[in-house]
Amino acid sequence: MxxxxxxxxxxxxxxxxxxxxxxxxxxxxxxxxxxxxxxxxxxxxxxxxxxxxxxxxxxxxxxxxxxxxxxxxxxxxxxxxxxxxxxxxxxxxxxxxxxxxxxxxxxxxxxxxxxxxxxxxxxxxxxxxxxxxxxxxxxxxxxxxxxxxxxxxxxxxxxxxxxxxxxxxxxxxxxxxxxxxxxxxSRLYDARSSDAEVDRLATKIATRGDDSYLDVYALGFTNNPKAIDVLATLAGDADEYVRLAAISSLGTLRATGKLDLLKSIYREGGLWQDRAMALKAIGDLDAAEADAFMAEQQAALQARAGDKEADWTLQIIRLYQ
The missing domain is CATH 3.30.160.150 (Lipoprotein like domain)
Incomplete structure (x- = not known):
């Protein structure tokens, strides 16, 4: 023994x-x-x-x-x-x-x-x-x-x-x-980049490099809603960090029209980081339906307190409270 x-x-x-x-x-x-x-x-x-x-x-x-x-x-x-x-x-x-x-x-x-x-x-x-x-x-x-x-x-x-x-x-x-x-x-000055800048970044992302995910984040940082459809496509990309950047950026642009997409990623995403980033983006939307969804998930996650992934996800929800 x-x-x-x-x-x-x-x-x-x-x-x-x-x-x-x-x-x-x-x-x-x-x-x-x-x-x-x-x-x-x-x-x-x-x-x-x-x-x-x-x-x-x-x-x-x-x-x-x-x-x-x-x-x-x-x-x-x-x-x-x-x-x-x-x-x-x-x-x-x-x-x-x-x-x-x-x-x-x-x-x-x-x-x-x-x-x-x-x-x-x-x-x-x-x-x-x-x-x-x-x-x-x-x-x-x-x-x-x-x-x-x-x-x-x-x-x-x-x-x-x-x-x-x-x-x-x-x-x-x-x-x-x-x-x-x-x-x-965006919130204080409604500042945004031009459509031409969005097109330039989208073209650059199409020719992939090691740091393409940084350009995907940059699309969100343009504050230009023209980037939303490109980001919605990239939210299903095979590259993990491109995908996470795209999901996050849909929230940065407050793409309320993509709430159903973000919900489906959260509910059906295989990896924790995909689901977590979808919930972060939903929190960014600052819309009644999105807030209700966040509250619903918080209640479900609190029932699993002590589970590592549940605890990490709860920390994301608390960013918006």
Missing amino acids: QYIHGIRMATCGLALALLTACAPKSYTVRHPAPSDIVFGNPPASAPLTLVDARPDGERVFSSGILPAELMVDGTALEPAAYLARNLQAELTARGVPAQVALGGDATPTLTLRTFRVQNHRANGFSPFVTLTFLSGDLATPSGPQRLGVFVKRGKVPVWSFEEVIEPTFNQPLSLATKELAAKIA
């Missing part, structure tokens, strides 16, 4: 060693490179106050099965300051003359509720996965609007954990910033 117990302990120890092998205590990330796509109808000025109202339970920025601190510019990444700096850079690059102030009472305001990265790895041979969550309340002329962002990425480290930094930290942080900037520009 003691022999069997010893084997089990040794097996658990080996599994833990494989899972954590070479995992660093911190990662150095970079600031996102701003977009090269501009909006065609920018405002004369675009002040924005970012108010950090994250509750205590949301204050740990990097957590998960392999917790590690994120560093930028030689110091620990401070989420609200990082977001303010890069929101301003992104909006300015898109032709919106933004001045983003951290703290204060000047309007309009974005009240930050959630901004964090959660990682997971099942074993030493599986992908290192990050789930990036971001949400805030934007004060608009028509009242406060909840803006949510969710990005899922994964990478199997082959030689070292340095390989995961770009795909699982830098790219999701960049996408989260760009999506939030696009939503702010």
